[in-house]
Amino acid sequence: MPEANFTPRPIAGVAAELQLTRDDYEPYGWHKAKLAEGLAERLGDRPRGRLIGVTAISPTPLGEGKTVVSIGLAMALCRLGHRAIVTLREPSLAPVFGIKGGGAGGGAAQLLPRDDINLHFTGDLHAVTSATNLLAAMLDNHVKRRQSPRIAPDGVTWRRCVDMSDKGLTRIVTGLGGWRQAPVRETGFDLTAASEVMAILALATDRNDLRKRLGRIVVGRSDEGTLVTAEEIGAAGAMATLMNDAVRPNLVQTCEGTPALVHAGPFANIAHGNSSVIADRVALRLADYVVTESGFGADCGAEKFVNIKCRVGGLEPAAEVVVCTVRALKLHSGRLPVPRGGKLPPEYERDDPESVRAGAANLRAHVENVRSFGIPVVVAVNRFPGDTERELEEVARQGREAGAHRVAITDAFARGSEASVDLAEAVVNAAQQPHSLRFTYDLAQPVAEKFEAIARSIYGADRATFEPRAARQLKQFEEDGYGDLPVCIAKTQYSLSHDPTLRGRPRGFEFPIREVRLAAGAGFLYALSGDMVTMPGLPSTPAAMNIDIDSQGRITGLR
Incomplete structure (x- = not known):
């Protein structure tokens, strides 16, 4: 219709x-x-x-x-x-x-x-993209000019984003050409819908809370080993301005x-x-x-x-x-x-x-x-x-x-x-039925136990496993004081497990976690499981191939 x-x-x-x-x-x-x-x-x-x-x-x-x-x-x-x-x-x-x-x-x-x-x-999505990339630009400028707190290029964790499936941007090198304001470093793009700024927009309770959360974003680790935030490099206010509407x-x-x-x-x-x-x-x-x-x-x-x-x-x-x-x-x-x-x-x-x-x-x-x-x-x-x-x-x-x-x-x-x-x-x-909301885990539990609780009670796994990199990241984030946060797992939507080919109700599997990221502004720790990535690609026949517009401005093929 x-x-x-x-x-x-x-x-x-x-x-x-x-x-x-x-x-x-x-x-x-x-x-x-x-x-x-x-x-x-x-x-x-x-x-x-x-x-x-x-x-x-x-x-x-x-x-x-x-x-x-x-x-x-x-x-x-x-x-x-x-x-x-x-x-x-x-x-x-x-x-x-x-x-x-x-x-x-x-x-x-x-x-x-x-x-x-x-x-x-x-x-709104353009505002999220702009705020994310403004922070990235200001961070590169901060690093290149060796401003305080000092951050080495390999200490930067913040990624850019774009609201389009562009697989070629998943992993890139920026700063080529010796530009004064851009250090050479390996980085990448996430989808705007997967960005921390989008998560902040969805979880903020008002404009003031949004501003505080943007300031708490962790962008990297200083030469002294401390975490550096968007507030510390002076970007949070401008980001909040972009997000005003x-x-x-x-x-x-x-x-x-x-x-x-x-x-x-x-x-x-x-x-x-x-x-x-x-x-x-x-x-x-x-x-x-x-x-x-x-x-x-x-x-x-x-x-x-x-x-x-x-x-x-x-x-x-x-x-x-x-x-x-x-x-x-x-x-x-x-x-x-x-x-x-x-x-x-x-x-x-x-x-x-x-x-x-x-x-x-x-x-x-x-x-x-x-x-x-x-x-x-x-x-x-x-x-x-x-x-x-x-x-x-x-x-x-x-x-x-x-x-x-x-x-x-x-x-x-x-x-x-x-x-x-x-x-x-x-x-x-x-x-109208009487009920009481229950959470899957308690915030005071160790982070690994929170992931384990979701894997076992929600996905039906026998246990969660952590690759060495993920285990090191978990330990570091707990030492940094973020162990009491909720957890968010990136996994395939096509199965209760991590494997999209396992239909129905899989049992007897281990749920693998390969990487853990900190979303301090959003207020959760974020795990990547299986083959999940934060920048999807296009199918063999993208929907865009069927979308057009006529001389009267009427759009066709947009489903």
Whole structure:
């Protein structure tokens, strides 16, 4: 269903329904706006709504439609008479022009203005990129001029970033040519969505907190062996200036006019995978229900949602939705061929509850993971046209046996809120259940034990292993005084393990950690596992090859 079928309302009408005054938001054109700084605090006398998380099973090349389900759920809650807002991450240009496409939903469950959201939007990602690279430029100048505190070129740890999949920038040498302001050193680029500044934007509680976190960024180690921060080289203030507007959440709407806040965009496989704390806090003062989506499966985004975002932001979800599809469960069974080139093999169209049952081991693991946090679970089955009643019944049975409070079928892509009412009713019921949020680990535990706790209890590994380099880094960071931080693991999204080929529910494996990085400003230690890198590449046929624009400015091929 193309976006042309939908006519967005002026953003002033969306704001008015939220009882916002003209001092509470700044229009960015007709259909998008920036909320005012400090709005959550100014609305402190309003009742606080219920936070609903949305996660999924381990993703497959078939796509599970988690964003579509999130948007459909928010619209259906409004259809039931509740005031609801959906809070989502801002899409990165890397998947838009790479392998995944846009991140604004689709069909009858999408955000508007879709093309704006998927492209430059309000400039937040560019601000993150600019702030990151300003710090890198000032750091190189500091090193080359041998300013105090003295840092040797090989003592620099800060990397640049760009919001595009450009594999050639993963590992580079800068400063060639003998330039006065640039030392020769080996470095590289991360994706903007994987950068520490992006993580800071998503976890900051207000502008002042953002400024402090930027100042705490560790950029390298001095000649004397002490850690050097962005504050010490005089870069934090200018970085915060570049982020002045980016810290304010963006107000848009769904295709049914439901309010949506789109803010921050950290990836969940290589970062912490959740939209901003600020957006959730504002939304909870504006709505009865706030639907927020975490990236990828419950082992990635939802784990970090609880152990990092909720811990930092003082948030407590009332319920969590785990999205799955019949065809994804068939793939996780290991019995059917893996789709290639976007074409669905005919085996997936056959009535096959046995393969659904075998693949449901993955669903059960994710439901159990969410329940380990003490959160009531609703399984949302995102229905596709070829699904049979027997297959859907099998998914429902597996979800209930895993401990889900309810299982509901949704078809938001085809029919919007109308097809998500059962899911909304299930979520409202689950959100009223008594519960208490539990974390996977205690901050006082040794760092290695925190990684071990996630690997064993969330991924299902027998144990975590640390390569010599990672073990040395862990020891050093603990000696530097950062042992009490939460931890963030970069891992493949396609498996509960570190190996993307291990579908379903792998067991009996060791979870390898090869490198540990410090994100002092974001406030966590960050591990790389398996073959994960922080700069993805392009597929053989990038999505960009199908995107074009006509003489009237109409964009085509942007999905």
